[in-house]
Amino acid sequence: MNRAKTLTLTAAMVLLTAAGSAYAGKTLDAIKERGFIKCGVSDGLPGFSYADEKGNYNGIDVDVCRAVAAAVFGDATKVKFTPLTAKERLTALQSGEIDVLSRNTTWTSSRDSAQGLNFTGITYYDGQGFLVNKKLGVKSAKQLDGATVCVQAGTTTELNLSDYFRTNKMKLTPISYDKSDESAKSLEAGRCDVLTSDQSQLYAQRIKLAKPDDYVVLPEVISKEPLGPVVRHGDDEWFDIVKWALFVMVNAEEMGITSKNVEEMKKSANPDIRRLLGVEGDKGKDFGLNNDWMAVVIKQVGNYGEVFDRNVGKGSPLKIERGLNALWTQGGLQYAPPVR
Amino acid sequence: MAEPHIPHPDLPPPVSSVGPIGWLRRNLLSSPLNIVLTLLALYLLTIAIPPLLSWAVLNATWSGDSRDACQASHGACWVFIRVHFDQFMYGFYPEGQRWRVDLSALLLIFSAAPLFIRAVPSLVKLRLSLSILVLYPLIAFLLLSGGRFGLSVVETSRWGGLLLTLVIAGVGMTAALPLGILLALGRRSQLPAIQTLCVTFIEFWRGVPLITVLFMSSVMLPLFLPTGMNFDKLLRALIGVSLFQAAYMAEVVRGGLQAIPKGQFEAAAALGLGFWKMMGLIVLPQALKLVIPGIVNTFIALFKDTSLVLIIGLFDLLNTVHNATTNPAWLGFSTEGYVFAAAVYWLFCFGMSRYSQSLEKRLHTGHKR
Numbered sequence: 165m166n167r168a169k170t171l172t173l174t175a176a177m178v179l180l181t182a183a184g185s186a187y188a189g190k191t192l193d194a195i196k197e198r199g200f201i202k203c204g205v206s207d208g209l210p211g212f213s214y215a216d217e218k219g220n221y222n223g224i225d226v227d228v229c230r231a232v233a234a235a236v237f238g239d240a241t242k243v244k245f246t247p248l249t250a251k252e253r254l255t256a257l258q259s260g261e262i263d264v265l266s267r268n269t270t271w272t273s274s275r276d277s278a279q280g281l282n283f284t285g286i287t288y289y290d291g292q293g294f295l296v297n298k299k300l301g302v303k304s305a306k307q308l309d310g311a312t313v314c315v316q317a318g319t320t321t322e323l324n325l326s327d328y329f330r331t332n333k334m335k336l337t338p339i340s341y342d343k344s345d346e347s348a349k350s351l352e353a354g355r356c357d358v359l360t361s362d363q364s365q366l367y368a369q370r371i372k373l374a375k376p377d378d379y380v381v382l383p384e385v386i387s388k389e390p391l392g393p394v395v396r397h398g399d400d401e402w403f404d405i406v407k408w409a410l411f412v413m414v415n416a417e418e419m420g421i422t423s424k425n426v427e428e429m430k431k432s433a434n435p436d437i438r439r440l441l442g443v444e445g446d447k448g449k450d451f452g453l454n455n456d457w458m459a460v461v462i463k464q465v466g467n468y469g470e471v472f473d474r475n476v477g478k479g480s481p482l483k484i485e486r487g488l489n490a491l492w493t494q495g496g497l498q499y500a501p502p503v504r
Numbered sequence: 505m506a507e508p509h510i511p512h513p514d515l516p517p518p519v520s521s522v523g524p525i526g527w528l529r530r531n532l533l534s535s536p537l538n539i540v541l542t543l544l545a546l547y548l549l550t551i552a553i554p555p556l557l558s559w560a561v562l563n564a565t566w567s568g569d570s571r572d573a574c575q576a577s578h579g580a581c582w583v584f585i586r587v588h589f590d591q592f593m594y595g596f597y598p599e600g601q602r603w604r605v606d607l608s609a610l611l612l613i614f615s616a617a618p619l620f621i622r623a624v625p626s627l628v629k630l631r632l633s634l635s636i637l638v639l640y641p642l643i644a645f646l647l648l649s650g651g652r653f654g655l656s657v658v659e660t661s662r663w664g665g666l667l668l669t670l671v672i673a674g675v676g677m678t679a680a681l682p683l684g685i686l687l688a689l690g691r692r693s694q695l696p697a698i699q700t701l702c703v704t705f706i707e708f709w710r711g712v713p714l715i716t717v718l719f720m721s722s723v724m725l726p727l728f729l730p731t732g733m734n735f736d737k738l739l740r741a742l743i744g745v746s747l748f749q750a751a752y753m754a755e756v757v758r759g760g761l762q763a764i765p766k767g768q769f770e771a772a773a774a775l776g777l778g779f780w781k782m783m784g785l786i787v788l789p790q791a792l793k794l795v796i797p798g799i800v801n802t803f804i805a806l807f808k809d810t811s812l813v814l815i816i817g818l819f820d821l822l823n824t825v826h827n828a829t830t831n832p833a834w835l836g837f838s839t840e841g842y843v844f845a846a847a848v849y850w851l852f853c854f855g856m857s858r859y860s861q862s863l864e865k866r867l868h869t870g871h872k873r
Contacts, residue, residue: 207817208830216831217588219596219662246661247817247827252723259726345829345838372836374578481832 191263191395191402192236192452200242203229204262207247210368211476211484212268212288212391221245224475225266228287228393231409231465232264235457240464254279257396264406265394268364270320275394284407286392288476289488289497291385292324293363295370298378300357305384309334314347314356316340324387325360348372351379362389367482405451412458414500415440416467418491423466426459440503447503458503468498560843571834584837585844588828592844595664595819601656605667608644615640622866637678660738664819666848668738672745672810672820677803679746684753685792689783691758702754709751715812717744722816741813749806756798760791793867800860804853811849821845 195201205213205225213223230240248256248267257265258280268290269275271283294313296302305328315322315338322338329336339356341347348369351359359369363385370376393410395403416422419437421429430441438444442456449455465471472489473479490496516522520529532542563579566586574581585592594602615636618624648671651657663671690702709717721740729735764787772782792799814823825841828834 207814207819207823208827210830210832210835214830214832215591215596215827216833217591217828218599219591244661247819249815249817251719251815252817255723255726259729261726348836368830368832368835371832372838481835 191399192405195236195263195402199237200244201229201233201236201264202246202262203232203243204246204248204253204256204265204267205229206267207249209268209365210371211364211480211482213245213247213266215247222475224287224471225268225391225393227465227471227475228266228410229264231413231461232393232406234461234464235405235409235412235451235453238454238457238460240461254281254394257281257394260396263395263402268391269394271390271392280397281394282397282403283392283394284403285410286390286497287410288364288391290362290364290389290391291488292321292360292387292389293366293385294382295351295359295361295366295379296357296382297351298380302382305382305386306332306334308358310337311358312337312339312356314339314341314350314359316342316344316347316361320387321361328386344369345372364476364482364484367476367484371481401452405453408451408458409461410468411500412440412461412503413465413468413471414491414498415503416458416462417469417498418493418500421462421467422470423463426463430459436502571837574837580840580843581837582840584828584834584840587834588825588841591828592665592821592824592848594667595824596662597664597667598656598658598662601650601658604647604650604655604658608647611643611647612636612640641675641678660736663738665824666821668813668819669807669810669821671738672742672813673803673807675742676745676749676806676810680749680753680802680806681799683746683750685757685788687750687754688757688761691754692761706751706754709748710755714745714748714809715815717748718812718816720744737816738818741816741818745806745810749802752802752805753799756795756802757791759798760793760795761787763794764791796860796864796867800856804856807853807856808849821848 203226205221205223208214209223209225211223213221213225215221226245229243229245233243234240236242246256246262248262248265253265253267253269254275256262265281266287268288269283270290271286275281276283294305294308296308302308308329311334313325313336315325322340325338326336339350341350344361344365347356347359347361350356351369352373359366361369363381366381370379370381373379393406395406419429419434419440421437421440426441429437430443432438435444439447441459441462442448442454446455448457451457454460466474469491472486476482476484477486486494486496488497490498492499517526520526533539559579561579563577565574565577565579565581565583567573568583569587571581571584573583590599590602594605597605615632619629619633646652647655648663648667649658649660687702687706690698691706693699693702718741721744722737725740768786768790769782772786777785810820811822813820814826817823819827822845825845826838829838829841
């Protein structure tokens, strides 16, 4: 009786909240009234989102939120960052605690459907890879038969790893670790031959080692981990804005517009560039924003290439290659629909 | 006339039984087993201390302001701590406003100082501690969060580091003790309603892990609240921690109450004291004195348990340290960070333990056995 009552109550509450968020709509109006965007980021992931010694947030995921703020307010600083753990991130978004989640979250079918969320795009094409000591002389993951592998516990990483070894009929001894620091130390101490994690994180792990140059990231990627910003179901206008804030940055890189030359580019004769920067037409207004919001995003945050280099690429200590994240014109996957 | 007998003065004890040599013989070399253990301990110390010393002191880097300064040496990189020190203390509290944190800390130290001076009469102490208990949280909250008297608002999400650890521990302790005493009294009450209520409360909160409580408060609660209505994450954690610790405190205090002989209750009743006077004047002063070790034990556990808030994304000391280790400019110095955090936790816990010992000695009036 009591149990049944509690269950009904809980169900009713869940339904009520679900109904509440479905009809909340107009996230944009609420944000404009509030004066800042509430953005969920990670509680510390090198290159993606972390707070520096001054307490300022940095990283690719952080810059995506700044771009959205620049689009809405014309001011990239009007964001309030909420650091979230992996477990609370989706609830925080569902409950309306944040407007957009930009926290290295992998786009999967269940998150996109059953959990009531929408992924707006892909900021970073990641995938699980391997970090090995050069001493082993291994050139490909296919040569890892019988290897002892350090894995992060409790993530899909373990599953992907055993799947990969099974499909390739190789023997595997996994050692699980809870913290990334421990697994890096184990690799260094020789307790395992290989360290596996998302490739973007392997570069961060490599820096932690005493002699980073002795280790190499193998070329194989054994899983698809497309990371992107997420919004709630039920507000398509807001979904469009977050989606296009990223597309604008990718388009800008393709057209050669950077935060430095955006003013000169406004004088360009190229109609694509003129439309993107709001010099010609009124494509910006279609979003319910200022006509030149795309130019503001590029000016204040930069194009995709700048954001990438600054946070994880050549301009950062991580020095990750563009790889899959290069533009489609340069052999990568980053492609954005045209502004027209 | 016989010479008065003047006894020969006592000979000093043999050199081998006093002084450092005597101490050594008595404590370290008294039996073959003891000798073996001493040698073993010496051996362990000789293999443990030199590498530790060379890592932490001799080869350590103390100066510089980037990770490049530390690349050359194999020792600890204390530069990492120095650069992040303010962050470890204040979290993301705005730099220009940090005087408010300092001020509220100083305020507490100076207002509470008379409590630790023995010459101050106990009635004054009682009044002072009660007013601190009531007024200080209000003043500190106003100072820290601002929004009045021209102070800018600092949201609790920006509080962090040691500040947040102390806020959670402080609020937890000050809420848990009175609540725990009430619960303990309620559990021994003759009134079935009150007794059932208290027993249910205590058993419920003792039956769930703190991590679950925190998790529920941060992950489940928002789902049950209407959209847009969020109350502060820190407040949720504070309530969770306080209720949780109150349940433990209640059982500690109940242990003390059990130890008071029935005669004390009867004597108090015979004097015509009512329930609250009996408890306040006769029973509790004796009971609480008995369970000081238990209370302090709970406080120390609470202080360390505050680090669990990292799973709900609050930046206490430990999580602030962890965050600093994810800064790409400072990757690879997690050992230094965690050693520092451990040292800070140890300092506070050791301080509490020493204070409780001196308190026990001072209050050790009866029950000497």
